[in-house]
Amino acid sequence: MTEYRSKPRHRRRRTALVVGVPLALAAAGAMTYGGAFGLFGETARPHASAADAPAPKAPAANTAWARASADGFASVDAxxxxxxxxxxxxxxxxxxxxxxxxxxxxxxxxxxxVVAATIRVNPVGKEIKVASDKTIVGAGTSGHLVGGGFFLGKGVHNVIIRNLTIRDSYRGTWNEKDRDFDAVQVDGAHHVWIDHNDLRRMADGLIDLRKDSTYITVSWNRLSDNNKTFGIGWTPNATAQLTIHHNWFRETGQRNPSTDNVARAHLYNNFLQDLPGTPITSAYGNYARGRTNMVLENSYFEGVHNPVTRDATATVTQRGNAFARTTGRNESGGSAPAFDPRKFYAYTLDSASAVPALLKSGTGPRAWTGTTGPAPAAPLAATRTLTVAKDGSGQFSTVQKAVDAVPVNNTSRVEIAVKPGTYRELVKIPANKPHVTLRGTGSSRKDTVIVYNNAAGTPKPDGSGPYGTGGSATVAVESDDSQLRNLTVSNDFDEARNQHVPNQQAVALRTAADRIVLDGIIAEGDQDTLLLDTAGKDKLGRVHVSNSYITGNVDFVFGRATAVITHSVITVKKRWNGTSAGYVTAPSTAANRNGFLITHSAINGDVAPRSFHLGRPWHAGGDAALRPQATIRNTRLSDAIKPAPWTDMSGFSWKKDRFAEYANTGPGAGPATADRPHLSDAQAAAQTARTWLNNWTPTPS
Incomplete structure (x- = not known):
């Protein structure tokens, strides 16, 4: 558009966000999302001196596996x-x-x-004590611990045990009481991650999590050839919180796992397999004992007797699991309400049908972990999710490289999971790559940031001219049925320092496609922050925005799309020179379509009272046939809004187009006048989030 028109710090939040409505809507008087989310600070990390004696020669410490951190409950700040x-x-x-x-x-x-050899434990069954702040990792597939294991005692915390083979303390008798030989025993520790290990043939448990051990994640392990495999509990207190995902239990008799008095046990995408004709026969699979509250999702049970068992006092919630050749008890239910793991951390489910193949190839030690060699990129055909991480721990280090790997004209959804970090890059999802979900994996939408600083007047590097308004977008979504979730998209073009640049419109996010879902995002900029467009004048472009924050000062929600913005916070901000004046919306709607509907939201900001208009009509290119439309209803308006909230633009009168309010509240709301039209009740009944999007019901994917 041609009218007038700080970099955040990030850390993982200690508490999950309220699902459904941004906190700013729940707290009266909250002015910006910063106030709603609290202050950000640097995450404290312990620093200690090295040991006095010289250490053996080590591989390069800047490899990604040396800096890896846990997911699941082990990732939660507590x-x-x-x-x-x-x-x-x-x-x-x-x-x-x-x-x-x-x-x-x-x-x-x-x-x-880094364990780079086969280490035989003497005496057999000895459990090596592990202190806090340790990563113990096998060098490729060469790290073996034979005849013993590890012990983490009370108060030990922040430990990773990864990529190891721990085996063979079994001496012919299972569960002999004087041979309590475990691979990993955890008694009263917290924040532990047990990942990508091969655990087998121990005289007692492969993993024992006991005595109120909590905030633990067990992932991508192979557990096999054992009787009492994975026990959890040995406490009267139902306080533990555990995540157990993508583990392959093969020929294991019992405790697969057995969870006793676990406050929150989240089990998903595990593979329990009992083949006929082998020496070990399963007694049961997943067992919820005592006051355990278990959520069990998308796991695969093959040949297991009593695949899911619960005590009368326990609660099991099953979703999406698959059962093949199972017998006996398969139970769910209980008196406790199911908990929602996504309130604590983000995760992605694989389909249960994909679990056997995925875990047969993906569990256990990996050849590149613990070495200086690069991790191979997984072929797209083998995965539904592509991972992006700046530190190299994902398949791709930039978001655009992951987008480039999505096959042209894909027919099924591809999720690009972006790990926390600030990605300074331009991202474009082209029209020939539909069904793409771009999702930040952090606990907050502030953890994952995609940012750039082009303006409309910024010259292109190839000398072909300026970017133009649409071309300035940090993220451009041009593919149908695509989604953005749990991340921040920002344009941090500095107007104050670039007054010499003509046309300072700087788009953070542009959509130019149909059936777009923006959920749990932040879109931040100054002029023209969020461009909700269509692929062409004759194309329908429907957008659903929810649980999000949008910040700007001039026409910062604009375009010709049909869009619903609901349960969100729209924050107006001062201009580069400290003045307060601007416009929230600038729709450019075709005469036969719906424009912008903002409902059940809040519009506020730290600006002068009565300084901002709710909107004005943008007749793009001077097209008099357009009928721009914006309805704002059931929304709290701060005193930033003018009493006459609509205004003209480029010679076009707002009164000849479609602008209205209904049932708004707050100091910026006002009664119906000639300068402030309100919908009638009958008109309002026809302008709702349910009716606005022309028979499209947005569905999270």
Whole structure:
């Protein structure tokens, strides 16, 4: 558009967001999303000196696996610990003997300990004590611990055990009481991540999580050839919170796992397999005991007897699981309400039918973890989700590279999961790549930021002229049926420092397609922040925006799309020179279509009272045939809004187009006048989120 028209800090929040409505809508007087979310600060990490003695030669410490952190409940900030990241703040050392392993595992300093040999434990059954702030990782597939395991005692925290093979303390008798030989025993520890290990043939448990151990994630492990495999509990207190996902239980007799008095047990995408004709026969699969509250999703049970069992006092909520050749008890129900894991952390479910193949190929130690070699990129055909991480721990290091990997004319949804970080890049999802979901994986939409600083007048690098308004977008979504979730899209073009640049419109997010879902996002900029467009004048472009924050000062919600913005916060801000004046919306709607509907939201900002218009009609290109439309209803308006909230634009009168309010509240609301039209009750009944989008019902994917 041709009219007038700070970089955030990020950390993981300690508490999950309220699902459904932004906190600013729930707190009276909240002025911006910053106030609603609280202040951001640097995440504290412990720093300790290295051990006095020289460490063995180590691989490069800047490899991604050395800096990896947990997902699931182990990623949640609690008990004074910000997620689980192990020893990444310490030195990386390589060990090949039991003495070296014990020395660094028990040290008070943080360490990344690379096990690069087969270490035989003596005496058999010994459990090596592990202190806080440690990552113990196998070097490729060469890290073996034979005849013993690890012990994490009360108060130990922030430990990662990864990419190891721990095996063979079994001496011919299962569960002999004087042979309590576990692979990993955790008694009263918290924030532990057990990931991508091969655990087998131990005299007692492969994993025992006991005595109120909590904030633990167990993921992508192979557990096999064992009797009492994975026990959880040994406590009267129902306080533990655990995530168990993508584990392959093969030929394991019982405790697969058994969860006793677990406050929140989230099990998903696990594969329990009992083949006929083998020495070990399953007694039961997943077992909820005592006061356990278990959510069990998209797991696959093959040949398992009593696949899902619960005590009368426990609660099991099943969703999407698959059962093949199972017998006996398969139970769900209970008196406790099911908890929602997404209130605590983000995660992505694979379909249950895909689980066997996925886990057969993906569990256990990986050849590149613990080494200096690169991780191979998984072929797109083998995955529904593409991962992006700046630190190299994903399949791609930029968002655009992941978009480029989506096949042309794909017919099924591809999710691009973007790990927390600030991605300074331009992203375009082209029209020939529909069904793409761009999702931030952090606990907050502020954790994952895509940002750039082009303006309409910024020259293109190839010398072909300026970008123009639409071309200035940081993220452009041109493909139908695409979605953005749980992330921030920003244009941080600095108007004050670039007054020499003509045409300072700077778009953060542009949509130019149909059936677009924007859920739980932040779109922030100054002039022309959010461009809701269509693929052409004759094309329908429907957009549904929910649970989101939009910030700007001039025409910052604009375009010709048919759009609903609901349960969101729209924040007006001062211009670059500190003055307060602007316009929230600038629709450019075709005469036969619906324009913008803002409903059940809040419009506010730290600006002078009565300084902002709700909108004005944009007749793009001077097209008099357009009939711009904006309805704002059931929305709280702060005193930033003018008493006559609509105004003309470029010679076109708003009164000849379609602008109205209904049932708004707050100091910026006002009664119906000639300068402030209100819908009648009958008109309002026809202008709702349900009726606005021409028979399209948005569906999260």
């Amino acid at each position: 008990l004074g610990q910000n997620g689980t990241y192990g020893g990444r703040d310490g030195r990386t050392v390589t060990v090949r003997t039991l003495a070296e392993l014990e020395r660094y595992a028990t040290a008070p300093e943080p360490y990344v300990i």
